[in-house]
Amino acid sequence: MTDIQPQKIYDVVVVGGGPAGLMASLCLTTYGFNILHIDERAHPTTAGRADGIQPRTIEVLRNIGGVSTAPVPGGPIPRQSPLGGGGVAKKMISQGVRVYEVAFWDPTATEKLARTSRAPSCPDFVDVVDNYTLLLHQGLIEHAFLDEIEARRAMLPDALPTPPSGIFRPYMLRDCRTLPANASDALSGTHPVECVIEHADSKVKHTIRSRYLLGCDGAKSHVRRCIAGGQVGDGEWQGAITMQGEATDIIWGVLDARVKTNFPDIKYKCLIHSKSEGSIMIIPREANLVRFYVQLQTSEDGKVVSIARDQATQDICIARAKKIFEPFELEFGYVDWFSVYQIGQRIASQYTLDHRIILGGDATHTHSPQAGQGMNISMLDMYSLAWKLNLVMKGLGKPEVLLPSYEHERRGVAEELLKFDGAYSRLFSGRGVDAKHLPGGVDAEKFIQMFKQNAFFTSGCGAIYFANALNALPGAPVLGGAHARAFNPPGVKLVAGQRLTPGRVTRVVDGNQVRLQQEVKMNGAFRIHVFAGDLRATKRALDGFAAFVDSPASFFNRHRPNVGVSASIVDGPRATTNHTDSAKNVHLHNPFFTFLTVVGTHWYEWEIDDLPSPLRLYRSQVYGDALFDRRVPEAGTSAPVHHKFGVNLEKGAIVVVRPDSYVGAVVGLSEDGWLGLNDYFAGFLEVPEQKTLKARI
Amino acid sequence: MTDIQPQKIYDVVVVGGGPAGLMASLCLTTYGFNILHIDERAHPTTAGRADGIQPRTIEVLRNIGGVSTAPVPGGPIPRQSPLGGGGVAKKMISQGVRVYEVAFWDPTATEKLARTSRAPSCPDFVDVVDNYTLLLHQGLIEHAFLDEIEARRAMLPDALPTPPSGIFRPYMLRDCRTLPANASDALSGTHPVECVIEHADSKVKHTIRSRYLLGCDGAKSHVRRCIAGGQVGDGEWQGAITMQGEATDIIWGVLDARVKTNFPDIKYKCLIHSKSEGSIMIIPREANLVRFYVQLQTSEDGKVVSIARDQATQDICIARAKKIFEPFELEFGYVDWFSVYQIGQRIASQYTLDHRIILGGDATHTHSPQAGQGMNISMLDMYSLAWKLNLVMKGLGKPEVLLPSYEHERRGVAEELLKFDGAYSRLFSGRGVDAKHLPGGVDAEKFIQMFKQNAFFTSGCGAIYFANALNALPGAPVLGGAHARAFNPPGVKLVAGQRLTPGRVTRVVDGNQVRLQQEVKMNGAFRIHVFAGDLRATKRALDGFAAFVDSPASFFNRHRPNVGVSASIVDGPRATTNHTDSAKNVHLHNPFFTFLTVVGTHWYEWEIDDLPSPLRLYRSQVYGDALFDRRVPEAGTSAPVHHKFGVNLEKGAIVVVRPDSYVGAVVGLSEDGWLGLNDYFAGFLEVPEQKTLKARI
Missing domain, CATH: 3.40.30.20 (Phenol hydroxylase, C-terminal dimerisation domain)
Structure with missing residues (x-):
């Protein structure tokens, strides 16, 4: 509805308005750059999707701070503490619910389902102020970012006009490439990246030049396809950049709902294994919602098989959930969101080909949502890239050292996540390689042990970077x-x-x-x-x-x-x-x-x-x-x-x-x-x- | 500019839009009542006035909470946690600055001015979460209340229309009285209070009936004059209610300003005594302001005398401040607010005559501002009254027990404050009864000792109520x-x-x-x-x-x-x-x-x-x-x-x-x-x- 049109030249183009793209936009705006931010969706997320913010992410969001909104008498905002306000962290904390403890429920010798163990979500040995996982739906998270980006853009001395939301929507990326240096192209030295974007409704196209372009457009990234070339192979677009890893046949349903139940731990994160009906993870959510991750499997000829993805309806998901919860009562009320996913882990063979068009977030790594890591690692990808781009664009950083360090550091974290997630999600689905139980059963003891051993990593505080020019460790x-x-x-x-x-x-x-x-x-x-x-x-x-x-x-x-x-x-x-x-x-x-x-x-x-x-x-x-x-x-x-x-x-x-x-x-x-x-x-x-x-x- | 007119009948009329009146309005709105809130000022405070919020007040404001603003999917605001949001406390905390430590500066044998002692603003033995004094100007405090009142009024099932600000302004109270029970007056049993209010500009009058009327209209309370009758005497309106206590001839100036200085403790609360030029208290404030309380005295024939109130200008105040700060440099920039006050302590002989028209805040007790207590005790007067009125108006509380307990409890606190303030403010002004120094000098040691001894009380945590029907202590x-x-x-x-x-x-x-x-x-x-x-x-x-x-x-x-x-x-x-x-x-x-x-x-x-x-x-x-x-x-x-x-x-x-x-x-x-x-x-x-x-x- 807005008639504000994209300009021709920006510092950085950010493709994708999810958490990774928003983090890129917030950081780069803070560093004083003009960003063209586009998203193919007409509106921010309204329900569901990612919802778990881990302790280290909260710490980062607190450190990003908030532009003060206090009225200041007699003058402009004082230079000294414009970041004193609430900001994204406090807004999210006031809207979300917290998980401090995780409960494990399994069949026992005497009971169909019993609490067999508990563990802190963030163990006490992790020295972090916000020692909990914060839960709220992705739309609330996106809005907190959008508000803060808008407040900061207002502080830019030469801000280019943007729509009120800050993001140009709905715009599709049609093409992007890095142009070779060319004496007749005055911009090729400074703004070598060219992209073509198209309004999804009017089909009006714009050709944009920028210094960098960031592909934060998710697992099916258009940016990745543009630079990788190639075609579909092994379920993903393959070319100069391949998505390495594999999918399984394990299908899960996920829904956000209000329920009535006599299950005592309905407000905990619970990891629930039934004897033969599959597994469920529940997570409490804002506004008295509960998120259910439900394994969708059934028996055929005495063998456990996954329900086919195209047959996985909300009703089947609810029916499976009630079955797994037995003997507890579980009545479903309002359902806010429902989706289906397939367990798998993939990582991009490269995050960039030329350090000008750079991928991050789900465009570079996909995995199962159960460990509550995806959104966190995606946001932190861009948080990590932005300050390096800042130094480079300001002429102070060595691009040949700083830009490769992005992939070096973040790929290390993504690889560790995928390793953990692969074992964890299979074990949780009863597919542990050395499961000593019947097919479909779960090795509860091994699973709980794995959960506890990885808590330092899943809190985000264990994301460790290795020796390089930026990290003065032996080997640097x-x-x-x-x-x-x-x-x-x-x-x-x-x-x-x-x-x-x-x-x-x-x-x-x-x-x-x-x-x-x-x-x-x-x-x-x-x-x-x-x-x-x-x-x-x-x-x-x-x-x-x-x-x-x-x-x-x-x-x-x-x-x-x-x-x-x-x-x-x-x-x-x-x-x-x-x-x-x-x-x-x-x-x-x-x-x-x-x-x-x-x-x-x-x-x-x-x-x-x-x-x-x-x-x-x-x-x-x-x-x-x-x-x-x-x-x-x-x-x-x-x-x-x-x-x-x-x-x-x-x-x-x-x-x-x-x-x-x-x-x-x-x-x-x-x-x-x-x-x-x-x-x-x-x-x-x-x-x-x-x-x-x-x-x- | 609004054309919303007052109705004829309310549960409670609140006169005065300062902190006491706002607290009354916030609490009574929370309890579900319709309030007519009037103020004679056309706008909330824009600068200066009270600015110190003590630890116990912050605790109370946190307990009042905030109406959640999180979007709620699929239904109305859930009953369970509508108070989860930020609320007044968090809004104020994000806008103000904190004082944890107080520094004492005095002349010494070797230096014209030196730090002679320090003390925590709230000593560690006081077990309170917010162990600091919060400083922000009264306008920010009022706006935080106004926003929260408006959010809560929206939750009333049968809210009467009010102007956008929530307060009818500018309206003067012209008269108020409690009518005797009268069979022909159907309201006299339930709504015996009648008041006449007048729009300050249009002069249109309204006659209002209510169950109670609260006089939160300050030291020169119109409500008090209406019910007390009588006339001016001893500097205050006297009648059925007298203001007991006395004023001194000690004059202080107060200003909020930005300064440049090499005084190292400019961001602390400091109590500064010069050798013969008088005393200053400074308090850091939001937006890089500093509040100065400056004793206005001069020498005449070798004797120290106060500057006459009508001659106490901002320029004189600044000149005195520079003098007292010597040998430190002190350059004044932007001045946000300036005022003059006279040291004195007074307390109303009665807070109410009939438990229908009830006074609180500055209408019942006045004293010097230096101890940072006035706004706190005034707000807590109304916080304390409101829940008792709630029980009585809902038919559950015994009015003859609950309503007198308001004055019993709050007057006790006010008396203790006045006792402390009288000694403290005189001692700070060099008028300690047993000062062993020259006239105009200050007994620094005694002053510091008094400050430290009273920290439990001045934190607000030491406001203790005595035995009565509500406090099951020996004697109750x-x-x-x-x-x-x-x-x-x-x-x-x-x-x-x-x-x-x-x-x-x-x-x-x-x-x-x-x-x-x-x-x-x-x-x-x-x-x-x-x-x-x-x-x-x-x-x-x-x-x-x-x-x-x-x-x-x-x-x-x-x-x-x-x-x-x-x-x-x-x-x-x-x-x-x-x-x-x-x-x-x-x-x-x-x-x-x-x-x-x-x-x-x-x-x-x-x-x-x-x-x-x-x-x-x-x-x-x-x-x-x-x-x-x-x-x-x-x-x-x-x-x-x-x-x-x-x-x-x-x-x-x-x-x-x-x-x-x-x-x-x-x-x-x-x-x-x-x-x-x-x-x-x-x-x-x-x-x-x-x-x-x-x-x-």
């Missing part, structure tokens, strides 16, 4: 360099390639008790955490590090974007805005780095102004470490976060956290350490030629 | 009864007349980790907490209590409203809605009582259905007690909440929490205990004649 290039010995100091428990774990600290500038992890919201910057330990012991090293940062040779001064280029629309703290000191200490701001100083000495015993510049100029990111943490009770209120992270109070440490809140490098607070960091950053950042280098706050 | 009528010995069992740390303190438990129906305190949102019901201890030891007593509740003689069955009368628009859980069991266990629902059962035995070892009916019918309010609490580390995960509350695991206890989350009575889990509860409730609840008594769920 920088560990072969001159300052290798400064990396990964003994005792420190923060590990490159893993997320920064939580810790509560006191923000000295205002005495607020805060979560260190969430202090810097996603703004494209590397977060340099200086754990200063005991100031009496570390003062000299701290001064040395500060002097180094200020020197022209430091990563901070070498990897500096061109004048006027920011890391995001929400640059985050630099020097304080209301301290007269800031006028005297003119400091060359670099929006791609920010410093957080955590001091072990009690914060009553020193002042922010005692710290060396530039650390003290990041006034709102100086912290005391004196809040009790139940995971290190032995530390009491004496530097518990230092203890938890294994940082020696006499020595201190520097921890680089990447813009996606993964630890990138850990070094000692020593000359070797900061020289090592220089090597680390030189591995993937450019040294741009500075056109103008003058004082900016 | 019920403690003179036959079952007196069952009350206040030894060891139990929950005390009648004090708030229920926090405790985290596991909700068994869905395994969620929740705060017990916040499980039942404000819905007009008494919350009967059954601490069941060790089920092996208490099973017999638990069965006895359940059988008693089900018997016709129990408080639950005696104090039952008439058919069709609910306690609020959000009745809260009764029997579960999705359990087939609920159809079989027909139970006479009484919306004024709800049961929460907390079991000490690990919840893996029993089922909800093992509990006796009716306790097990409140399925969503059955809890396991196995979550670590740092305040009782010795309990580990073995019934920590029982330990914290001092409940003997072998004996159990029953704790009645009033609708305002104050503990009303604590009894043993024994026959004496529940018979004692019967006496307790009979003290203030009616036994209505049941017109129809039939099964209702």
